Amino acid sequence: MLSREYRLTRRNQFTYVYKKGESSPAKNLILIYVKSRNNGLKVGFSVSKKIGNSVIRNKIKRRLREAFRLRIKNVQKGYSYIVIARTGIINDSYKDIAKSLEYVLKKSGKYLDNNEK
Numbered sequence: 001m002l003s004r005e006y007r008l009t010r011r012n013q014f015t016y017v018y019k020k021g022e023s024s025p026a027k028n029l030i031l032i033y034v035k036s037r038n039n040g041l042k043v044g045f046s047v048s049k050k051i052g053n054s055v056i057r058n059k060i061k062r063r064l065r066e067a068f069r070l071r072i073k074n075v076q077k078g079y080s081y082i083v084i085a086r087t088g089i090i091n092d093s094y095k096d097i098a099k100s101l102e103y104v105l106k107k108s109g110k111y112l113d114n115n116e117k
Contacts, residue, residue: 001065001066001069002043002065002066002068002069002072005040006040006041006042006043006072007042007043007044008042008043008044008080008082009044013042013044013080014044014046014082016034016080017032017033017034017044017080017081017082018032018082020034021033021034021080021082022034022108024104024105024107024108025104026100026103026104026107027086027088027100028085028086028088028089028092028096028097028100029083029084029085029086029089029097029100029101029104030083030084030086030104031081031082031083031084031101031104031105031107031108031110032081032082032084033079033080033081033082033108033110034079034080035078035079036078036079036080038078039077039078040077040078041072041075041076041077041078041079041080041081042079042080042081043068043080043081043082043083044080044081044082044083045061045064045065045068045082045083045084045085046082046083046084046085047060047061047064047084047085048084048085048087050087051085051087051089051090052090056090060085060089060090060097061085063094063097063098064083064085064097064101066094067094067097067098067101067102068083068101070098071098071101071102071105071111074105074111074112074113075105075110075111075112076109076110076111076112079110081110083101083104
């Protein structure tokens with residue numbers, strides 16, 4: 001489980017990232033990131049009501065959180081991230097979601113391989 005210290009929790013934190021951030025799209029995900037004021041790492045997940053009912057939305061958020069948690073050591077610190085799910089994600093398995101997340105992180109340049117740290 002992704003610990004609370006890494007989560008964006010307040011509305012104003014989300015709005016700041018949405019307004020000031022840069023985006024990196026993939027087929028079923030969008031990553032928005034912005035340099036944070038401190039050197040920490042914060043992440044939030046957004047799944048729209050267009051995607052499905054609450055059971056489906058929460059299932060997708062759990063999968064996204066877990067995929068991010070497993071990659072957090074390789075994600076660049078000092079940024080706030082928002083991962084937005086697109087409608088096509090409903091049909092994706094956990095493996096597909098994890099691949100997409102890694103893809104957008106690499107595309108944005110925020111995913112560091114073990115030898116780049």
